[in-house]
Amino acid sequence: MTTEPAIRVQGVTKSFKEVQVLRGVDFxxxxxxxxxxLGSNGAGKTTLVRILSTLLKADAGTATVNGHDVAAKTxxxxxxxxxxxQFAAVxxxxxxxxxxxxxxxxxxxxxxxxxxxxxxxxxSLTDAGKRKAATYSGGMRRRLDIAMSLIGDxxxxxxxxxxxxxxxxxxxxxxxxxxxxxxxxxxxxxxxxYLDEAEQLADRIAILHEGTxxxxxxxxxxxxxxxxxxxxxxEKQPSLEDVFLALVGDSSRKDT
Amino acid sequence: xxxxxxxxxxxxxxxxxxxxxxxxxxxxxTAVTPVALxxxxxxxxxxxxxxxxxxxxxxYMLPGILLITIASGVAYTSYRLFLDLxxxxxxxxxxxxxxxxxxxxxxxxxxxxxxxxSITIVTGVALxxxxxxxxSLGAWLAVAGILILFTxxxxxxxxxxxxxxxxxxxxxxxxxxxxxxxxxxxxxxxxDSMPGPVAWFAENQPVTSIVNTIRALFxxxxxxxxxxxxxxxxxxxLVVAYGFAIVIYRRKIS
Numbered sequence: 001m002t003t004e005p006a007i008r009v010q011g012v013t014k015s016f017k018e019v020q021v022l023r024g025v026d027f028x029x030x031x032x033x034x035x036x037x038l039g040s041n042g043a044g045k046t047t048l049v050r051i052l053s054t055l056l057k058a059d060a061g062t063a064t065v066n067g068h069d070v071a072a073k074t075x076x077x078x079x080x081x082x083x084x085x086q087f088a089a090v091x092x093x094x095x096x097x098x099x100x101x102x103x104x105x106x107x108x109x110x111x112x113x114x115x116x117x118x119x120x121x122x123x124s125l126t127d128a129g130k131r132k133a134a135t136y137s138g139g140m141r142r143r144l145d146i147a148m149s150l151i152g153d154x155x156x157x158x159x160x161x162x163x164x165x166x167x168x169x170x171x172x173x174x175x176x177x178x179x180x181x182x183x184x185x186x187x188x189x190x191x192x193x194y195l196d197e198a199e200q201l202a203d204r205i206a207i208l209h210e211g212t213x214x215x216x217x218x219x220x221x222x223x224x225x226x227x228x229x230x231x232x233x234x235e236k237q238p239s240l241e242d243v244f245l246a247l248v249g250d251s252s253r254k255d256t
Numbered sequence: 257x258x259x260x261x262x263x264x265x266x267x268x269x270x271x272x273x274x275x276x277x278x279x280x281x282x283x284x285x286t287a288v289t290p291v292a293l294x295x296x297x298x299x300x301x302x303x304x305x306x307x308x309x310x311x312x313x314x315x316y317m318l319p320g321i322l323l324i325t326i327a328s329g330v331a332y333t334s335y336r337l338f339l340d341l342x343x344x345x346x347x348x349x350x351x352x353x354x355x356x357x358x359x360x361x362x363x364x365x366x367x368x369x370x371x372x373x374s375i376t377i378v379t380g381v382a383l384x385x386x387x388x389x390x391x392s393l394g395a396w397l398a399v400a401g402i403l404i405l406f407t408x409x410x411x412x413x414x415x416x417x418x419x420x421x422x423x424x425x426x427x428x429x430x431x432x433x434x435x436x437x438x439x440x441x442x443x444x445x446x447x448d449s450m451p452g453p454v455a456w457f458a459e460n461q462p463v464t465s466i467v468n469t470i471r472a473l474f475x476x477x478x479x480x481x482x483x484x485x486x487x488x489x490x491x492x493x494l495v496v497a498y499g500f501a502i503v504i505y506r507r508k509i510s
Contacts, residue, residue: 078353093278
């Protein structure tokens with residue numbers, strides 16, 4: 001582990017025509033941690049992820065990923081990252097297995113077939129591996145998408161709203177995957193508009209609002225920003241999510 | 257990354273060829289319209305058309321039909337490219353360490369393969385309808401070369417359309433004028449039967465010189481100055497379309 005941050009963003013600005021989307025963003029992400037970028041729609045999360053994954057150039061400021069400048073060393077950055085965008089970027093005509101093999105080949109890895117089989121097993125997609133991705137449910141598609149992103153073990157993974165549009169079980173599956181990743185030393189930068197998602201997953205949370213980071217800290221640091229908790233006695237009602245998950249059980253976590 | 261250009265292009269071409277194999281209707285629909293046109297012209301309209309030569313009408317109109325086949329076939333290239341851009345897989349490729357040009361070349365090579373298949377089908381049907389030629393191997397190769405150049409030139413136009421389209425319909429709309437162009441050329445009737453300005457346009461647009469060259473090659477006639485004009489048009493269109501496509505692509509990915 002290096003002490004250098006895996007992602008360093010300094011003074012990044014970006015405008016589209018008249019609209020200033022990013023107004024000077026600064027943050028560091030330590031290697032092997034999960035960093036959540038929290039913000040409402042239109043806060044600039046996706047723009048920032050696109051800049052960090054070399055798809056877009058910043059107007060000003062610098063950003064490095066795994067020690068490489070995203071503007072000057074695009075090839076090295078692309079070797080170090082993987083991006084899972086807001087919409088599952090899978091090839092619907094190909095089968096799940098073929099999608100994985102495609103990415104393994106494009107990353108110039110030996111034994112693409114073995115890599116694909118290993119990932120299908122890890123993401124409980126082995127049975128679905130021979131089916132076209134077009135037939136997958138939203139959760140399976142997202143799992144395949146993330147599996148494709150992990151090929152070649154990139155040290156830095158960007159997940160742009162990984163659970164938007166997923167049902168509760170699929171969300172929990174994605175969360176488990178993300179936790180596993182960080183457990184293996186991968187740095188994860190995740191954007192989300194769900195507060196509970198950031199709370200569940202992130203080592204550090206930054207709140208992006210109107211183009212700048214207005215808060216950046218651990219969950220307990222952020223909680224301390226509010227007045228101290230008062231003790232109240234409230235009858236604990238199960239949330240609708242608890243009820244739903246209890247009713248449908250774990251059975252639907254397999255391939256559907 | 258340039259060391260991987262060929263390998264990456266090969267992998268991505270394999271991917272889009274697989275798309276075609278899984279939906280062979282794209283090749284069949286490409287071949288059906290020209291075949292229907294051919295039947296229409298041979299059995300309905302052809303009898304009334306005076307071509308001024310003693311060749312059969314199938315022989316006369318096949319070159320134009322082949323160009324129409326290609327013009328409608330390339331629409332699928334812009335369609336597939338547009339879907340890649342829409343679906344997010346394009347961004348996945350762009351964020352991966354793969355050669356940038358491979359993404360476009362894969363679509364171009366796929367278009368070439370698909371159009372060669374469609375043209376083979378259409379030529380096969382023409383043979384059944386009575387198309388005959390004593391063309392030498394050299395002449396056949398020359399025809400193939402011209403058709404490949406034509407496919408490449410039109411495919412790069414399709415790439416421009418696919419990259420800049422805002423909707424699926426927009427992505428393939430560019431092909432309609434291209435499909436129509438052979439009708440205002442020497443492809444189906446001699447240009448001297450047209451009124452002055454139309455004849456002038458027909459004689460000076462690229463399709464006429466290309467059609468005349470292919471027709472001469474099949475009929476074992478000298479190609480004259482037509483082949484020079486045809487090649488100049490084809491290479492010119494190819495270079496300009498390629499240049500524009502690359503500029504638009506660079507703007508898109510930077």
